[in-house]
Amino acid sequence: MAIERKTIRLLILEDSQNEAERLVSLFRNAGHATRVHRLTSSDDLTLALQQTWDLLICAPSSECLDPAEAITAISRHAKDIPVIQLVEGNEPDAITEALLFGAQDALPQGEDERLVLIAKRELANLEERRARRAAEVALREAEKRCQLLLESSVDAITYVHDGMHIYANRAYLEMFHYEDVEELEGMPMIDLIASADQGAFKDFLKNYQSAEGHAELSCQGVRADGSTFAAQMSFSPATYDGEPCIQVVIRAETSNAELEEKLREISCQDLVTGLFNRTHFLELMDAAAERAVGSGQPSTLAYIRVDRYASLQGEVGLAGVDLLLTDLADMLREHFPAQTQLARFGDDVFTALLPGQTPEQSQAHLSALLKQVEGHLFDVSGRTAQTTLSIGVAGLSEKTAKAQEVIERAHRCADELGDGNALKLYDPAEELAAAASRGNLLAMVQQALENNSFRLLFQPIISLRGDAHEHYEVLLRLLNPQGEEVPPKEFLHAATEAGLGEKIDRWVILNSIKLLADHRAKGHNTRLFIHLSSASLQDQTLLPWLSVALKAARLPSDSLVFQFSEPDAVTYLKQARALTQGLAQLHCKVALCQFGCALNPFNTLKHLHVDFVKVDGSFSQDLGNPDSQEALKxxxxxxxxxxxxxxxxxxxxxxxxxxxxQAGVNFIQGYYLQGPSQFMDYDFSAGDE
Known part of the structure; x- marks a missing residue:
């Protein structure tokens, strides 16, 4: 499983250790995990630039390295590292100068909230640039594969720009009896069309220039020797060498061409209603998404569900429902404009793709459809049936690269119309507010605490040095009402903000103790690693409560390892020190996790009584890099x-x-060994020799 949080690799150019620590704490308090390096010289920067970094924050000035020199060095090494320059005071000239030197942004020193917002923006931009570069590499590879496929295709394929050939594959050359592609370069395609059909071809091509999508034309082709043949041409928009053009696929017409066309048409249709089927509609949605992103042409998807479908089946039977759906499909054809693409998307769902319209523009038309269907009496084999619709609506715009997201949005809107016979438009602001709202998450957390319905999972921590104990980390999971896992980061953050961190920690401790006592009673020498939140670090009643709980369970204290994170330890160092001393007196073990990301991690460690140290997950991610291996060692x-x-x-x-x-690690943990499981069933003896 990928690490849920993205660790920010941060460079800081700041002479003051305390100020550098303060800058790091800004990101930590904003919920960002960081790997930090404070630059101390020009040589130090050169060495650091051998690794990958996400952001450089420069103080207004530095005795060890001039900020302008640092920016120049980054540019010289061709590194994509956004730079934020802090300046003294709010002098426009200083800000402009920093931007001219190459900083992505500059702001007055001390404007912390603005700094975090700018950093967030620049990190998002960096991710976009990295994703774009990866996409460009993938595109080049895809283009190479496409070129190979074109060359080996049995279909005759050519690319035409302004009526001229710019590429033709081997099958195309053979079809027209040409030896070499150079013979066709710069030749107008109309020269390969019989004179009787040239006028129609010219008109078709002129009209197609402004059209979108797939189109076909039948005409007579002329071979190099002057002989002719009946050709069926399929036209579709394409790009070749980065230039927009038209792809033409030609096949010689044969006696079964009409049958092939009929089969192709049937493969796109729903057999009951005659509308497009789900598979073909998904292709249409992908094409609409490409148009929205590429040329800014909006479209609207209406997800139309038939209300009371199961009841209708019971009333009129399967054959009767098919008649009703056929009648409804005819109503949809009549109601929507001719360019609307209609499909039967599921048993009880129709979809309509309205090109050139936004959801708001389509609202009145769809509302009229609701009233029309509500008032319609369906004749099903002599008896009357009635139904209504639930319509969810979502738009495709230049921001929607994935058609599936639009379908899911419209689907959700339809699902939210509990009583049916209604219309709901997808509202991005509403969804954003719902995602940001802690209300539902808190209700789920409180219900889980009340009903004892959290789930505990166990992931083994395996010794590379022959430790006799069986170690597991305890992981907390929460299921939503639909039975899906809520990301731990989301519900734990919401719970902590609402002051429920201590309650959740105690629930985990109590239930872990119960399960551990049962497990050890079966002869297992097992230890559990239990995570403590920042709330428990500050909870002075935790130690006496824990002492009572351990005695009641009759568990040896060293069978529990309480772990907390380095960021929490740095923020609450005094409380963490007191807690680790208290846990040592109870003979419990202590682990510090996410270690190695603070500016001076060993400074934190010297204040704490810690038995285990779990390094930050970002070290594992970077092990392919020799520098990272050395840093870890x-x-x-x-x-x-x-x-x-x-x-x-x-x-x-x-x-x-x-x-x-080779690095001498004592324990390892991860999905290669075993992912989290509901049971403590890992075979620790499997790795023993």
Whole structure:
């Protein structure tokens, strides 16, 4: 499983250690995990630029390295690292100067909230640029494969720009009896059309220039030797070498061409209603999404569900429902404009794609459809039936690259119309507010606490050094009313903000203790790693409560390892120190996780009584990089020198195991070994020799 949070790799050019720590804490408090390096010299920057970084924040000035020099070095090394320059005061000239030097933005020092917002914007832009570069590489590979497919295709294919050939494949040359593609280069395609059909071809091509989508034309083709043949031409828009053009696929007409065309038509149709079927409609949606993104042409999707479908089946039977749906399909054809693309999308669902319209523009027309169907009496084999519709509406615009997202939005809108006979338009602002709202999440969390319905999962932590204990990390999961997992980051953040962090931690501890006691009673020498939130770090009643709970369960205290994160430890260092001392007196073990991302991680560690240290997951992600391997080995070596047991999480492949073994790691954890499970059933003896 991928790491849920994205670790920001941050460079800071700031002479003051305290100010650098403060800048890091800004990102931490904003919910961002960070890997930080403070630059100390020009050579240090050169060394740092051998790795990948996401952002550089420069103080107004630095004795060790001039900010302008740092920006120049980044440009010289051809690194895509956005730079935010802090300036003294609010001097427009200083801000302009920083932008001229190449900073992505500049702002007065001390405007913390604005700094975080600018950083968020620049990181989003960076991700877009990285995604674009990856897409360009993928596009080039796809174009290479397409070129190979064109060359090997049995279909005769040519690309035409302004009526001239710019490419023709081998099958096309053979069809027209030409030896080499150079003979066709610069030749108008109309020269390969019989003179009697040239006028019709010219008119067709002129009209097609402004048209979209697939079109066909039958005419007589002329071979190089002057002989003619009946050709069926299919035209579709394309690009070749980055230029817009027309792709023409030609096949010689044969006696079964009409049958082939009929079969192609049937494959696109729903057999009951005669409308397009789901498969073909999805292709139409993809084409509409491309038009929306490429040329800004909007479209609207109406997701039309028949209300009381199951009841109708019971009343009129399967054959009767088919008659009703056929009648309804005819109503849809008459109601919508001719260019509307209609489909039967599911048993009880029709879809309508309205090109050139926004959802708001289509609202009145769709509302009229609701009234028309509500008032219509369907004749089903001599008896009368009535129904209504629920219509969800969503638009395709230049921002909707994925047609499936639009279908899901319209589907959700239709689902929200509980009583039916209604219309709902997708509202981006409403959905955004719903996603940001903690209301529903909090209700789910409170219900889970009341009903004891959280789920605990266990992921093994496996020793590379022959430890006799069986170790598992306890992971908390919450299911929504539909039985789907809510991302832990979302519900835990909402719960913490609402002050429920302590309650959730205690629920996890109590239920983990119960399960562990049962498991150990079966002869297992098992330890559980239980995560504590920042709320529990500050909870002075936790230790006495925990002492009572352990005695009641008759569990050895060292069978529990309480872990908390480095960012929380840095923020609440005094409380974390007191808690680790108290846990040591109870003989419980302590683990510090997400380690290695603070500006000076070992400064935090020296204040805490910690047994295990789990390095941040970003170290595992970067192990393909030799510099990252070396950084991890150095970090682990320092931890082992302090007699800390080390854990590396997110081990997702066998290839990193040798590296981790050589680095002397004590424990590893990840999906390559075993993902989270509802049971503590990992065979720890499997790896023993």
């Amino acid at each position: 150095t970090l682990l070596s320092s931890l082992h020198a302090q007699a800390k047991l080390t854990i590396v999480p997110f081990v997702e492949s066998a290839s990193v195991l040798a590296t981790l073994w």
